Amino acid sequence: MVDEPGSAHLAVLIDADNVSYARVPALLGEVATLGRATVRRMYADWTEDKNRGWKDAANEHSIQPIQQFAYTTGKNATDSAMIIDAMDLLYTGRFDGFCLVSSDSDFTKLASRLRESGVTVYGFGERKTPHAFVKACDRFFHMDVLSAPTDDPAPPDSEQRPTAGALRQDTKLLNLLRSAIQARSDADGWAHLAQVGAFIAKQEPDFDSRNWKYAKLVDLVTAIGLFEIERREGAVRVRTIKR
Structure with missing residues (x-):
């Protein structure tokens, strides 16, 4: 049971193959308005050169990297690992909500399944995110409108x-x-x-x-x-x- 606004326990699961590490500060700033990110995990094949930029983001924001090798060229192998982790975390009963960070339609069924279990689902993705995934979430945030928290935020343009x-x-x-x-x-x-x-x-x-x-x-x-x-x-x- 959530005691007060912002006290919800959230699991933040990031499809790093599908999101830029430059978005992380703004992402976590928005998550902080929704609750406490008690679990922060990011999924990718970290042996690939394209994912090296995530190292600093992981260290600075205490995000646990989950390794998933790409077994087949051209296929995103991280989806299954992220879905399995989400269900394992759900069954612990410790979370009020899940933040699914991806623009991939493969997570539509996961979002629906989590909602059926009574937890709140927040989606985060790019404008290209399929409408079905957006609709499967309780709330969905387009990454390009999020702003990183600052002491003196600049007014909108x-x-x-x-x-x-x-x-x-x-x-x-x-x-x-x-x-x-x-x-x-x-x-x-x-x-x-x-x-x-x-x-x-x-x-x-x-x-x-x-x-x-x-x-x-x-x-x-x-x-x-x-x-x-x-x-x-x-x-x-x-x-x-x-x-």
């Missing part, structure tokens, strides 16, 4: 943000927001923004305001200009502006 007009043309985004607000609203049409975000994430696991270059959901909703925002006692409420 506003020049790269889509304009209000462009956001209003994003029919899928607007439909997700409107339907979530309606589902979570009170008699006056107000809905807590945190509940809105959680409702959308259940439908679209990779929903993240950072995909539109906004650090927070409230900033994205405000930028669209079609919703009314109210801040009260530390909470943010939102409702659709009636025209």
Whole structure:
């Protein structure tokens, strides 16, 4: 049982054949917002020259490298080792969630199986990640929007943000927001923004305001200009502006 937010025990399993070691600081920074990474493992054939860059990342972030020889040229042999480890860890009953770091569709069934056992599954991958794997996770994070933790984080590059007009043309985004607000609203049409975000994430696991270059959901909703925002006692409420 999780005692408080951020106290969940997580197993972080990284398909190093499928992810760049340069992503590790940002990855673990995001994982830290979800819980404690009590197990950190990375899988690859470490005898291959292409994987040498992972050595520093493993040492700096205390990630255990798991060796898996490539038995056949052109085939990823690490998948089976990572899947077997995930199931072994699941059966210990010590974990509240699993972080599967890969863009490989081969982990779709694993994600589904873990969820069936009642643990939370967080996926991390590139934009090329197959939709089936994304949907199999409770939450999915695109690696390119993650930022490494710093003492003085730089603000997002506003020049790269889509304009209000462009956001209003994003029919899928607007439909997700409107339907979530309606589902979570009170008699006056107000809905807590945190509940809105959680409702959308259940439908679209990779929903993240950072995909539109906004650090927070409230900033994205405000930028669209079609919703009314109210801040009260530390909470943010939102409702659709009636025209």
